[in-house]
Amino acid sequence: MxxxxxxxxxxxxxxxxxxxxxxxxxxxxxxxxxxxxxKTGESSPRVRSVSRSMIGPDLMKEVVRRYAEGESCTAIAIATGISFSDVYAIVKSHYAGDHILV
Incomplete structure (x- = not known):
């Protein structure tokens, strides 16, 4: 055993x-x-987290405006440099219940 x-x-x-x-x-x-x-000075692996609060209100308005004009979340993420998950979360919060254009 x-x-x-x-x-x-x-x-x-x-x-x-x-x-x-x-x-x-x-x-x-x-x-x-x-x-x-x-070893001292060596850090352990940690997951880097960036909160949506780091995205300013002007940038959030820009995301919502672009989405309202017909851009997809992917296109907005590429154009603005914001992560897709943050763009999706912003759009989802403004268009709750709607089908989101990915």
């Missing part, structure tokens, strides 16, 4: 149980260096 081991990732602090004594990677962050302590 195999032994059950508790492993901890030094990169994302995830703990998991496994029968493998030396897993190849962390199941959460997929780091292959999960068992190597992080």
């Amino acid at each position: 195999k032994d059950y081991h508790i492993c901890k990732c030094y990169r994302c602090n995830h703990k998991w149980g496994t029968v493998n004594e030396e897993p190849k990677r962390c199941p959460k962050c997929h780091s292959t260096k999960w068992a190597v302590p992080v």
Whole structure:
């Protein structure tokens, strides 16, 4: 019978149980260096999040205006440099219940 081991990732602090004594990677962050302590000054991987609040009201109006003129969310995202998900969220909030032109 195999032994059950508790492993901890030094990169994302995830703990998991496994029968493998030396897993190849962390199941959460997929780091292959999960068992190597992080050096001082080295940051752990984090997801970068940008909130829609960073998009000013003028830019939001521009997105809504372009959409009202018939541009798709994809075309607006490309033209303005705003991420597609942010453009879609802005349009969805102004056109709730309508089918959104992607």
